[in-house]
Amino acid sequence: MNYSPLILSLKTATIATFIVFVTGVVLARLISRNSFRGKSVIEAIILLPLVLPPTVVGFGLLYIFGKNGFIGRLLLDWFDFQIVFTWYAVVIAAVVVSFPLMYQSASAAFRQYDPNIENAAYTMGASKWRVFWTISFPLAWPGLLAGLVLSFARALGEFGATLMLAGYIPNVTDTIPLAIYFAVESGNLEAAKFWVIIIVALGFSAILWLNWWSKRNMMRHVQK
Amino acid sequence: MLIVEIQKRLSHFELDVKFSVANEIVVLFGPSGSGKTTILNCIAGISKPAAGIIRLNDTILFENKKVFVPIQKRNIGYVFQDYALFPHMTVWKNIAYGMQNESFVKNLMKELRIEHLRDKYPSEISGGEKQRVAIARAIATEPDALLLDEPFSALDNQTRVKGHEELLRIHKLWRIPIILVTHHLEEAKKLGNRILYLHEGKIRDSEMNANLIQS
Numbered sequence: 001m002n003y004s005p006l007i008l009s010l011k012t013a014t015i016a017t018f019i020v021f022v023t024g025v026v027l028a029r030l031i032s033r034n035s036f037r038g039k040s041v042i043e044a045i046i047l048l049p050l051v052l053p054p055t056v057v058g059f060g061l062l063y064i065f066g067k068n069g070f071i072g073r074l075l076l077d078w079f080d081f082q083i084v085f086t087w088y089a090v091v092i093a094a095v096v097v098s099f100p101l102m103y104q105s106a107s108a109a110f111r112q113y114d115p116n117i118e119n120a121a122y123t124m125g126a127s128k129w130r131v132f133w134t135i136s137f138p139l140a141w142p143g144l145l146a147g148l149v150l151s152f153a154r155a156l157g158e159f160g161a162t163l164m165l166a167g168y169i170p171n172v173t174d175t176i177p178l179a180i181y182f183a184v185e186s187g188n189l190e191a192a193k194f195w196v197i198i199i200v201a202l203g204f205s206a207i208l209w210l211n212w213w214s215k216r217n218m219m220r221h222v223q224k
Numbered sequence: 225m226l227i228v229e230i231q232k233r234l235s236h237f238e239l240d241v242k243f244s245v246a247n248e249i250v251v252l253f254g255p256s257g258s259g260k261t262t263i264l265n266c267i268a269g270i271s272k273p274a275a276g277i278i279r280l281n282d283t284i285l286f287e288n289k290k291v292f293v294p295i296q297k298r299n300i301g302y303v304f305q306d307y308a309l310f311p312h313m314t315v316w317k318n319i320a321y322g323m324q325n326e327s328f329v330k331n332l333m334k335e336l337r338i339e340h341l342r343d344k345y346p347s348e349i350s351g352g353e354k355q356r357v358a359i360a361r362a363i364a365t366e367p368d369a370l371l372l373d374e375p376f377s378a379l380d381n382q383t384r385v386k387g388h389e390e391l392l393r394i395h396k397l398w399r400i401p402i403i404l405v406t407h408h409l410e411e412a413k414k415l416g417n418r419i420l421y422l423h424e425g426k427i428r429d430s431e432m433n434a435n436l437i438q439s
Contacts, residue, residue, distance in 0.1 A: 004238040057234070073227075078334055089430075113311075114306065116304045116306070116308035117308045117310060118300065118313075119270050119295065119302070119304070119308070120268075120304060120308040120309075120310075120361075121310070121321065121322075122269075122294075122296050123268055123269075123295055123298070123300060123301065123302045123322075123362070124321050124322025124361070124364075124365050125296050125297075125322050125365060126296060126321070126322065127296060138312050140311060145281070150308060175312070202249075215406075
């Protein structure tokens with residue numbers, strides 16, 4: 001059995017989740033509590049990949065990162081590097097499709113506590129940085145963690161955009177969802193079954209763990 | 225001495241007030257939605273007035289478009305209406321968050337009878353205890369002025385009376401300008417060295433108005 005799909009899937013989903021978590025948290029913190037012109041347009045753009053077919057997202061990414069794409073051309077000219085058909089492309093596809101989930105969770109998490117809790121910390125002389133790490137982040141953490149797990153699961157399961165941007169190259173871009181599709185396609189049902197079981201087990205345990213964790217932790221400091 | 229002169233457009237009226245607070249308790253009295261909390265927020269630096277001047281002792285905290293000292297630098301204690309205690313920190317961590325001097329804070333906790341709560345979380349203590357913790361937390365930074373937004377409104381009568389006595393005692397010990405917001409006339413009369421009657425963003429000075437507001 002070739003385990004490369006498992007390793008590749010875990011690797012790309014982990015990297016993608018890390019990127020999505022950091023950018024999602026920062027962006028949500030900057031946007032969610034403020035009101036400014038164009039906020040709803042920005043939020044709509046951020047959430048768009050959630051409602052578009054993955055093929056459309058893939059098409060858009062090809063348009064940007066392909067040989068003649070805006071960024072693709074720069075990378076090719078400057079670094080002689082092509083993203084399409086590499087595992088970087090797998091990561092990019094995963095980032096784009098899972099970002100809306102992280103953003104939504106984080107944005108809700110930062111809005112669910114009383115803003116005066118942060119203001120109280122400011123009146124005590126704390127810097128923005130200190131308030132973020134000691135107040136905002138810990139209070140939003142349950143929601144952020146939920147977003148993290150959802151994003152990871154979504155990144156792990158990405159198929160359409162990945163296929164369009166990264167293609168199916170054995171040992172290079174064959175994530176589990178792609179491996180399943182091409183195993184079925186080539187009549188190798190045993191391999192397909194194996195990967196189906198693996199990915200169901202991964203998804204199931206992630207959700208199970210999250211539920212268990214949130215039951216244990218979320219109620220701990222709830223204000224009566 | 226705290227000098228406040230604020231103009232700010234609110235949704236239903238124009239907030240336009242001018243008053244000063246020496247080392248005394250001044251009560252801002254008025255119905256909900258009369259702009260009381262907005263005034264406190266402007267003094268604390270949470271909201272920005274459209275125009276005016278806010279001066280605390282020799283420091284200008286706000287002046288029209290020229291000066292806006294950020295919240296962190298104002299050194300003004302603020303007790304929020306629902307206390308806004310940090311729910312994930314113990315009482316001690318809440319109070320020590322902006323602490324300047326540990327022995328001062330320990331005395332303060334003794335004074336407010338909350339020493340025994342130090343390792344409890346806010347969700348584990350009563351309303352009256354929360355209120356005392358919030359006051360201790362605001363004073364722990366040794367502020368130059370103290371703002372209290374309806375600190376007694378969530379308490380039962382007996383606890384409220386105790387709270388009043390505590391506030392008066394604290395004021396005797398730390399003589400700084402205190403602004404107390406309330407819509408409870410008895411409380412205003414009992415605690416305030418002066419009462420400013422606020423109605424739709426303007427200060428009216430007669431008590432007749434207060435009775436009208438109250439009814």
